[in-house]
Amino acid sequence: MILGIGTDLANIERIKGTLDRFGDRFRNRVFTDIEQAKAERRKDVAGTYAKRWAAKEACSKALGTGLAMGISWKDMAVTNMRSGQPTMQVTGWAKERLDAMTPPGHEAVIHVTLTDDHPWAQAFVVIEARPAP
Secondary structure, eight states: OEEEEEEEEEEHHHHHHHHHHHTHHHHHHHSOHHHHHHHHHSSSHHHHHHHHHHHHHHHHHHTTOTTTTSOOGGGEEEEEOTTSOEEEEEOHHHHHHHHHHSOTTEEEEEEEEEEEETTEEEEEEEEEEEEOO
16 A cells, blocks of 8 residues: 655756755755765765755655655665665654554555656655555
């Protein structure tokens, strides 16, 4: 059963401008240490941050809240499996919201896909409820 779907499009040049203007202040407010380390190792630093920005926006939409209802940027973090597949980890208020959305006897699974084609980065997030094992 699908609990929520979110999508977002981010302009890579806009994110690059924000990184250039605000630097660590922006990075530390929005991205976890793991996300920052991943982005800083990449050739396309701004594109990597833009995809993660879009994923956080898409996740907040899939949770049905947007960012206006108390979810912190860092409550949603994009990590990667060994295969490279992106995943979304939620903590804090985002985790509380996810738990409240999940029907009894089910577990929530967050699916994430990221793509970019300069100057755009895009993310889709689907939250699925699966019967608990």
